[in-house]
Amino acid sequence: MNLTVKNVERIWVDVPYRPVPRRSMIRELPHWTIFELCLVTLECGVKGIGETMVFYTWGATTDEAVQRALGRTATEVMWDDSLGAGLQMALFDAVGKALEVPVWQLLGRKVRDDAAISWWSIDLPPDDWLEECREAIAQGYTSYKFKARPWFDLDEQLRLVTAAVPRHFDIDLDFNTMLNDSAHAVRVLREMAKYPHVKIYESPIPQGDVAGNRYLRAQTCVPIAMHVGNPPLMTALYEDVCDGFVVCGGVSQVLHEAHVIAQANKVFWLQLVGTGLTATLSLHLAAVCSHARWPAVNCHNLYEHTLLKRTSKMDPLRVHGGYAQVPAGPGLGVEVDWDAVERFRIQPIAKPYPYPNLLMRLAWPSGAVDYYAHGLQYWDDFLSGRRPVFSPGVRLEIVPDDGSAEWRRLYGEALKKPSWVMRPN
16 A cells, blocks of 8 residues: 655634634634645545644644655654644544544554533623633533733633533633732642632643742642643643643654653643544554643633534534544544635635734723723733733723724724734744
8 A cells, every 4th residue: 555645735724713612713713714634635535634723723734844754754744833724634634534544543552432521612791701610511512711900800711701601601701811820820729729610720821930829729729720831841740730731732752752751740731723534643642642631721622623524323523421433434534615715715814813803991990991902912021010810890892993083093092002013823
């Protein structure tokens, strides 16, 4: 059987958000809807499919990467993370199909038949967050990773949501370092610990603050998670700065880090972001990673379509009791819905960022008001310490463009804020 890479076709799609997450995703992440599909054809005729979230993923597939793969044996190159997310995934899918084995069998020894999987969203107003929780529960999820942000009243959000969800429904609060330092973090984390649904705090303060994170961990009984990489994994383990990790990246990197974390008897969740294709690859990785015991975060629940074919007898990402089955078929073990791909197909584009004509109002309980034209602006205000850290009564909202001169004036003033210039991911 000839496993030489014969051809790589690249298809761009724009997959719309579902209505509730869209209302807030447009504030900061309008570009997360853009994907590139890589369709690999081997000399034996077998095809494999993969995807890249073009403007976010750990590694995009480049023209140079495609040229390096063409004419090479797929099993020789598929372990090269530098090929990028979409191409690497497609190669594993193609090889699995050609050998008539599931991807997990190419990765290692299977340790589980199903894997925990989590719902995800950006920060939302309390009512939207509750609506998303109800949708998650209806679809069989038992955990939710939520962005904790200082431009919303976190206590108000948790009070509303936890009063309405089952006791077994878990919440992971991802601060993305928005607590700034251990002095502020201790106060907030201790206060939020009164909600028993809260099971994990992620990156409360800058991860490079080793002493601060080590101190912070000693001040709370709620486990703390940190992304692998900062500080270096071995430093994080030696200094014992967290209870578990967030693992993302290419297949080789994920398996290496998973092995090191397992040797230290720590836990982690896989965070590979995309549509149903990426979520499926994550299931295969979880199947062979003994310590991938926290629910994986893939964000595929954001979209109105997973790009996977569903029938009355098959739902490839069906979640029951918080777990999804690891596919047993060859390759990724799922079938792409090519009708959906054609419906969402677009021409390659430049980065659609920042989102045009968006005005946001940050209202403080004192009556003070701040206006912003994009998420990077209020991120800078809070991370730099120019605004308070998690104050009660604060609320961010989008101000619709009513065509008035006043709206245009406020938008024009907001555009002048210095952090309007886009920064690389």
